[in-house]
Amino acid sequence: MKRTRWIWKFFVLGLVLPIWFAVGAMADEAVISGVIKKTEDGIVLAIPNGESFVIFNQDLSNLVGKSVKITGVLEEGPYGKSIRVESVQKIKD
Numbered sequence: 001m002k003r004t005r006w007i008w009k010f011f012v013l014g015l016v017l018p019i020w021f022a023v024g025a026m027a028d029e030a031v032i033s034g035v036i037k038k039t040e041d042g043i044v045l046a047i048p049n050g051e052s053f054v055i056f057n058q059d060l061s062n063l064v065g066k067s068v069k070i071t072g073v074l075e076e077g078p079y080g081k082s083i084r085v086e087s088v089q090k091i092k093d
Contacts, residue, residue, distance in 0.1 A: 028073065029071070029072070031069060035065065053074070053083040055085055056084065066090055068089060070083060070085055
């Protein structure tokens, strides 16, 4: 019985926790300003340096063409760089 507990603790501490922390470390929170655009990949935030981030967790189609500041988590998704939006603030033009 004690051996089984030891093996279980080893499994949790040695394998599960490092994976859990590695996944959490991949996500970078950021505040990014840009223009909402509609592309073939979906609705994106286009920033001045030419990069764009696919917005996948909120419908921001009503803001197409508007300048915004988005707070969210940057991720690498099936369409490239993406942002999981936490908040959106319109910027006056």
